Amino acid sequence: MTAANENLVLALPKGRILKELMPLLKAADIVPEPAFEDDDSRQLRFSTNHPNLDIIRVRSFDVATFVAFGAAHLGVAGNDVVMEFDYPELYSPVDLGIGKCHLAVAEPNDLVKRDDPTRWSHVRIATKYPDITKRHFAARGVQAECIKLNGAMELAPKLGLARRIVDLVSTGTTLKANDLVEIERIVDVTSRLIVNRAALKTRPHDVGSWVERFREVADAA
Amino acid sequence: MTANADQALLPAGLQDLLPPAAAQEAGAVERLIQAFRGYGYDRVKPPLIEFEDALLAGAGAALAQQTFRLMDPVSQRMLGVRADMTTQVARIATSRLSRAPRPLRLCYGGQVLRVTGSQLRPERQFAQVGAELIGSESEHADAEALIMAVSGLNGIGAEGLTVDLNLPPLVAALAERLQLDAEVTQRLRQALDRKDAAAVAQLAGDHAPLFQGLLRAAGPAQDALDDLFALDLPERVQREADRLKRVVALVQAALPDLTLTVDPVEHRGFEYHRGVTFTIYARGVRGELGRGGRYTTDADGGPWEPATGFTLFMDSVLRALPEPAAPARVYVPHAHARTAARLRTDGWQAIAGLVPEDDPAAEARRLGCTHLLKNGDVQPLDDA
Numbered sequence: 093m094t095a096a097n098e099n100l101v102l103a104l105p106k107g108r109i110l111k112e113l114m115p116l117l118k119a120a121d122i123v124p125e126p127a128f129e130d131d132d133s134r135q136l137r138f139s140t141n142h143p144n145l146d147i148i149r150v151r152s153f154d155v156a157t158f159v160a161f162g163a164a165h166l167g168v169a170g171n172d173v174v175m176e177f178d179y180p181e182l183y184s185p186v187d188l189g190i191g192k193c194h195l196a197v198a199e200p201n202d203l204v205k206r207d208d209p210t211r212w213s214h215v216r217i218a219t220k221y222p223d224i225t226k227r228h229f230a231a232r233g234v235q236a237e238c239i240k241l242n243g244a245m246e247l248a249p250k251l252g253l254a255r256r257i258v259d260l261v262s263t264g265t266t267l268k269a270n271d272l273v274e275i276e277r278i279v280d281v282t283s284r285l286i287v288n289r290a291a292l293k294t295r296p297h298d299v300g301s302w303v304e305r306f307r308e309v310a311d312a313a
Numbered sequence: 314m315t316a317n318a319d320q321a322l323l324p325a326g327l328q329d330l331l332p333p334a335a336a337q338e339a340g341a342v343e344r345l346i347q348a349f350r351g352y353g354y355d356r357v358k359p360p361l362i363e364f365e366d367a368l369l370a371g372a373g374a375a376l377a378q379q380t381f382r383l384m385d386p387v388s389q390r391m392l393g394v395r396a397d398m399t400t401q402v403a404r405i406a407t408s409r410l411s412r413a414p415r416p417l418r419l420c421y422g423g424q425v426l427r428v429t430g431s432q433l434r435p436e437r438q439f440a441q442v443g444a445e446l447i448g449s450e451s452e453h454a455d456a457e458a459l460i461m462a463v464s465g466l467n468g469i470g471a472e473g474l475t476v477d478l479n480l481p482p483l484v485a486a487l488a489e490r491l492q493l494d495a496e497v498t499q500r501l502r503q504a505l506d507r508k509d510a511a512a513v514a515q516l517a518g519d520h521a522p523l524f525q526g527l528l529r530a531a532g533p534a535q536d537a538l539d540d541l542f543a544l545d546l547p548e549r550v551q552r553e554a555d556r557l558k559r560v561v562a563l564v565q566a567a568l569p570d571l572t573l574t575v576d577p578v579e580h581r582g583f584e585y586h587r588g589v590t591f592t593i594y595a596r597g598v599r600g601e602l603g604r605g606g607r608y609t610t611d612a613d614g615g616p617w618e619p620a621t622g623f624t625l626f627m628d629s630v631l632r633a634l635p636e637p638a639a640p641a642r643v644y645v646p647h648a649h650a651r652t653a654a655r656l657r658t659d660g661w662q663a664i665a666g667l668v669p670e671d672d673p674a675a676e677a678r679r680l681g682c683t684h685l686l687k688n689g690d691v692q693p694l695d696d697a
Contacts, residue, residue, distance in 0.1 A: 161433060162599045171511070180581060181433055181600075183508035185528065282511065294475040294596040296533045296574045 100145050103167035105152035109283055112190040119309045165291040172281045176221050186285035186306045193262035197276040200249045204273050218248035219258035228278050246270040326430040326437030337637045341469045342422045345442045348465040354420035354444045359401035365391040371611045372585035373400035379427045394426045398441050403610040406447045415448030434600050436628045445622030452556050454621050455589050456563035458605055462623045471633040473596035475572040481583040486550045491520055505578040527578050534561050537575035557589050595633035602629045643684040643691050644677030
């Protein structure tokens with residue numbers, strides 16, 4: 093065990109969620125060093141006003157991986173990410189109530205009219221969530237062949253990559269702009285505080301008190 | 314890729330243990346078994362492969378998906394390669410040793426093989442060392458198993474150990490009393506295993522406060538027990554909770570420095586357990602070092618006995634141990650065979666020169682020795 097690991101590490105996702113998260117961090121009395129809010133900064137690890145708490149800023153999918161492997165002790169990730177990996181080492185004890193959206197199946201407008209989902213035995217789907225998609229369709233006896241994309245799923249039906257997509261939907265504008273219709277809601281998504289199981293067990297006071305603090309902040313919000 | 318490299322490739326999850334790891338593992342296994350023998354546990358050695366139906370009976374069913382199968386050309390029956398040794402030891406206790414006096418104390422060490430590893434612990438073959446205490450209902454039996462596991466690990470140098478105590482039958486008993494249907498119970502259990510507060514709230518409906526209370530009743534042992542006893546529990550569970558409390562007291566008395574946590578809803582991996590269970594962690598080490606708890610030797614209608622025990626996973630245990638110190642090893646130049654033999658009886662590792670050497674010190678260094686025999690004396694190499 094290295095000394096660097098003695099500090100607790102909180103993994104936060106880059107981008108959209110981070111803006112919504114800042115007020116919660118503030119309420120939990122976590123103030124990152126100034127470079128954290130500077131988008132031009134190349135720094136990846138940041139100190140905070142708590143000498144034994146550091147923050148790392150990574151892609152949202154990587155938050156779950158860092159925390160599952162114990163490289164970070166705590167993190168913030170949507171339950172879409174938690175469900176996709178389904179790491180047994182992750183706890184998600186607090187619903188932070190931010191980043192609200194849902195995961196849905198969508199297909200082109202003209203397909204909806206002649207489509208009968210009860211007759212499906214196999215579907216091809218472009219998605220960032222191959223595991224959730226496969227499980228979702230397997231549960232009703234349909235085999236899903238997934239094409240993994242990392243973004244711009246909405247292009248797939250138009251260009252003939254796959255007729256259906258599984259993607260996050262918040263307002264539905266993007267779907268509409270691409271002439272797609274949501275046909276099924278898979279799960280509602282919010283951001284959760286996630287915790288590494290072994291970290292919570294081996295440092296029950298350190299990690300537990302942060303969980304408690306985020307719970308209070310989330311309940312108050 | 315050369316032909317050589319091609320042959321060196323091993324299947325996923327399997328590896329060659331090299332020096333010094335191989336010796337470290339074997340030594341750790343031996344010392345753990347020795348420690349368990351100090352408590353009067355006798356070693357047993359079940360076979361690597363058994364008939365599938367015996368291996369996967371009762372408690373073994375939980376490992377059916379993790380078991381490699383092959384066909385036995387002799388008996389024409391399916392065989393399973395063991396994925397866990399606990400069920401084998403339970404089988405020995407209820408069959409061949411059914412007349413041995415109770416409580417029966419057995420220990421074991423050996424390799425197991427699994428169909429898949431997890432992403433976090435990719436090993437498919439690893440060593441298990443464990444002990445089972447069969448035929449006692451007493452909470453002193455639960456405490457003995459836990460204390461022995463932790464003392465054994467401390468004895469081989471593992472540091473920063475934490476033990477998490479659980480009560481797997483709790484959720485099922487609560488669900489039964491609250492008359493939740495099987496599917497909701499299953500999903501609720503999954504949500505509780507992930508400590509997914511949002512899903513728990515959604516699934517438990519009117520009973521959400523109770524289950525959320527259980528989620529929060531996890532943490533340092535004393536606080537968690539206070540929280541647990543503040544809840545209104547069904548009688549069957551209350552008995553197990555009382556036992557948990559007594560086990561915590563016994564363990565705290567025996568090992569006052571050990572960090573104990575209690576998590577009443579943890580259930581993963583305890584599918585066949587019937588009472589107090591525990592998981593051993595080490596600070597800064599990914600994954601579990603071992604787990605154990607109370608079960609019954611056979612659930613399939615046959616004769617059954619109360620039992621408790623534990624298994625240590627040696628791949629994780631080794632990660633919690635300090636790097637082994639390089640052994641002191643002496644180079645004995647050519648034609649000093651008798652001196653080499655004397656040094657060995659004195660406890661040295663003595664490497665004998667097989668051919669006359671020009672510069673014994675250089676040869677000793679090349680072979681990684683720490684000492685050299687010079688002028689009839691063993692001298693450290695730095696000064697040689």
